[in-house]
């Protein structure tokens with residue numbers, strides 16, 4: 001990636017800051033070349049503390065600025081009202097929206113025929129362990145595609161999707177997915193306390209179990225099902241627990257229903 005390229009990051013809340021941290025802290029992108037537009041003073045200060053060039057409003061951006069990418073990281077409900085302030089960057093810049101549910105057609109309605117990429121990252125991008133599903137519109141050229149791919153790959157594994165509608169499916173799996181795992185850790189901790197562990201020990205055991213199991217699933221040559229079998233002794237403790245997790249409605253059905261709900265919400269946000 002050319003170190004002189006400039007990036008505009010619109011919105012520096014939870015996910016915008018996770019991307020900023022990943023780009024600056026893990027990928028070595030010069031922080032000062034990232035122009036953050038964030039109306040909330042405290043969040044602007046947080047971005048400034050990692051070295052970003054911060055602005056309260058798009059009107060403060062330098063007239064001569066020619067960014068390679070404009071990252072839209074505001075809430076879906078805010079996208080329509082803020083877009084026109086960035087129309088002047090169309091053409092050279094690739095617009096990258098991470099807003100859940102908001103279709104490319106919404107961006108094209110304001111920005112016209114310009115490169116627009118819908119990307120769905122997740123929070124572990126802040127430590128370089130994100131996963132990003134992405135889809136580019138027909139106005140994105142090869143150079144813009146390669147540039148955005150490098151930008152996203154700096155904070156996680158990138159999966160380009162064949163159809164835009166699959167971004168909503170990915171949102172329900174990997175965009176929201178970290179919250180499912182955080183909730184799982186909360187539940188495992190509570191269950192640990194219920195069988196006598198201190199809250200502190202239960203939390204440590206739960207977090208390190210999820211971390212270790214995820215790393216093993218990611219690096220071993222075994223499938224998750226094979227790994228599960230390796231942990232499960234016949235008639236042992238794990239089998240006893242799995243009997244509960246697979247009884248009706250089992251964890252599988254609950255996950256299917258939860259993901260379907262997230263997917264429906266992404267579709268609703270398209271028209272909100």
Ligand SMILES: NC(=O)c1ccc[n+]([C@@H]2O[C@H](COP(=O)([O-])OP(=O)(O)OC[C@H]3O[C@@H](n4cnc5c(N)ncnc54)[C@H](O)[C@@H]3O)[C@@H](O)[C@H]2O)c1
Pocket residue numbers: 010011012013014015016037038039040043073074075076078082098099100120121122123175176
């Ligand atoms: N949080 C996640 O894990 C996650 C993951 C993937 C995608 N997303 C998407 O990222 C977007 C942001 O989500 P979030 O969780 O970071 O929300 P957030 O509320 O934490 O951040 C949004 C930020 O945008 C700022 N903002 C509001 N109006 C603005 C404007 N006109 N110009 C510039 N900034 C403005 C707000 O002050 C806020 O700090 C959403 O569209 C969401 O769907 C979030």
